[in-house]
Amino acid sequence: NHVRVLNRLPGVDLRAVSDPSAEAVERATRSRMARAYSDYVRMLANEDLELVVVAVPTHLHEEVAVAVLESGCHLLVEKPLAPDVPTATRLVELASTVDRIASVGHIERYNPVLLAAKRGLRSGELGRIFQVRANRTGPLPARISDVGVVTDLATHDFDAVRYLVDHKIERVFAETARRMHRSHEDLFSGLMRFDDGSIALFDVNWLTPVKIREMRVVGEGGMYVIDLLAQNLFFYENADVGYWSDATGRLGVSEGNMVRYRIDRAEPLETELSVIVRSIRGEDFEYVSMLDGLYAVALADAVKQSSELHEPVFFSEPALVLASRR
Incomplete structure (x- = not known):
């Protein structure tokens, strides 16, 4: 769906798609000008990209999102941000150190x-x-x-x-x-x-x-x-x-x-991607923040803890060490 929408957004050039599944990446790039990769690291090294959408299994979000931010690209990572609070916290703190748009795909x-x-x-x-x-x-x-x-x-x-x-x-x-x-x-x-x-x-x-x-x-x-x-x-x-x-x-x-x-x-995914693109251009900053993504993960952890204990759990604000953007 991300490929479908990005391919038709005005002013967006869909450069590349990476997926370890040859069938999936062939399907995503069929009848499109985007180049196909089986390895996202090679894609990041070879392509001149501005924005990367990370839509991989949740346990891989940190690995891929870190590589994207460290490559200098803007980032949209699908929700949930991470499988647990420590991982989500590391991503939020990393995003605070780079001068890039970093957003979580809470599409609603x-x-x-x-x-x-x-x-x-x-x-x-x-x-x-x-x-x-x-x-x-x-x-x-x-x-x-x-x-x-x-x-x-x-x-x-x-x-x-x-x-x-x-x-x-x-x-x-x-x-x-x-x-x-x-x-x-x-x-x-x-x-x-x-x-x-x-x-x-x-x-x-x-x-x-x-x-x-x-x-x-x-x-x-x-x-x-x-x-x-x-x-x-x-x-x-x-x-x-x-x-x-x-x-x-x-x-x-x-x-x-x-x-x-x-x-x-309107299709929420198209609106979401349009907002991210406009934000990169400095025209719109109403995107879902990495901190919003962390809160959702923290609430999920609190819910699971309550279920295990069979009792209410008081919710603590996530503890963060955020840097000033360069």
């Missing part, structure tokens, strides 16, 4: 429906946020073998919920299970509490025959229902918020208007 942050919901929250339409529910389920993917559903799939929602709530996380509680995956958890249910009192609930698995990507945000002013796949945003108004609640000082809940917002639908 470029989904137009999530961006529309965030604009609504910033405008105060929902008022204070009470609760966020994230439902991300679907079939077991054959391609994922090195990490479980928490690290691979739930990190999408950890990042998206942090983005919407925009408050510090106090603690998490989780239960996980392995039902069909050979070596990792494929079922996760969890809770997250923020320092403003808002609560997030997560339902994530690789066990559901149908693919679901939904979020619900409940606040004083009503509820957003966000369909991330269909890119639909519905607002269910709380009719008790307004004149009478302002006049009496009392809050209640009753059914009000329902609004389906118009969304200018």
